[in-house]
Amino acid sequence: MPLASATRGLELESELDAPDYVVLGMVRLGARSGYEIKRAVELSIRFFWTISQAQIYPSLKRLEQAGLVRGHPEPRGRRPRRVYEITEAGELELVRWLDRREPMPFELRDLGLVKLFFADALQRGEALELLDTVRARSAERVGALRDIEAAGVAAERQGDLFPLLTLRMGIAVHEAMIEVCERYERKLKRG
Amino acid sequence: MPLASATRGLELESELDAPDYVVLGMVRLGARSGYEIKRAVELSIRFFWTISQAQIYPSLKRLEQAGLVRGHPEPRGRRPRRVYEITEAGELELVRWLDRREPMPFELRDLGLVKLFFADALQRGEALELLDTVRARSAERVGALRDIEAAGVAAERQGDLFPLLTLRMGIAVHEAMIEVCERYERKLKRG
DNA sequence: ATGTGCATGTAAATTGTTACATGATTCA
């Protein structure tokens, strides 16, 4: 029934949003429970995406209703618990989403840069301090990313190349920010 | 009355949040009306901060109630209109905020990087296309930022150095992303 | 026994956006 499946496709598109696909992608990579999904996000994509527990459980329900993941009860004692695996349909729908040409806005929200933008209102010394805080923040981030670089290299050897790419992207972005900070620190100290 | 002013200080901190200070900062730089503030944000800090009109007008009211800006009615015909200027207290409070050591999380939300992270689920050719989309997006952004670079240079000559810094930061960030994309495009085409 | 990490889930609050209603001004 081509009509029915076309309708179903449309329904899916309107029912699922980006956070749902993030959850689906993490289930595909082997995260079985809501908790594991949360931790996988923290360990891998938190540099450019976050998700809270309160979003994950409803999301898993939607994905299961849409037939994209399959859940099995696996209680711990008297406490209910549910683990998930991706379905064939889920794999297909994930690829469809990845292939979908849609606007992918790069949304940055950074109070540090906002403060720097307004820093002409500060004394030179205070502005330099702020600049150094922003630099230090990026340096920390680079350190944190370098700490998980080995895991990325390991994943690459297993055939998953792209997690390492996004990791390297994070490192490159913050190293670029550090360079600009240092250039301006020198410039401001000279001038 | 030291007690009263201390209490007042605390009130300010709990009443005003980051978007309010962004509005205050833009008023300091000469944006007089809600509309001008909206446009100033679009033209200058939209790379790392956005704000919607629906936030600006209530924000201006809060700032005026706190005595940080002064509003004057300047109607256009029968349509009410209000323009603002920063007060002495506003200047001080802005500097206090800029100086305040507080967590300044670098929050990036980028579906492009999320898709890249999961791109091992794609065929090589489709993944390369996605990579190129992300590269092109950054290239566009660099172009847009370069288009306003002249304004930043002009501001620098007027004594406002930091707007140009944040502009250069945006350019550097996206150039770094482009480089990583290009490196991986070569790598994937080889391998 | 007790604290820490694993784990699930919901309700309330917060935050921010979109859509809408309205009207003035300017330029073609």
Next chain:
DNA sequence: TGAATCATGTAACAATTTACATGCACAT
């Protein structure tokens, strides 16, 4: 005179987070 832009403001909606309630498993 009609379209585009300037301009103000609110109400409804959507998205996301925080706080809370609950309890198992394991190591010390």
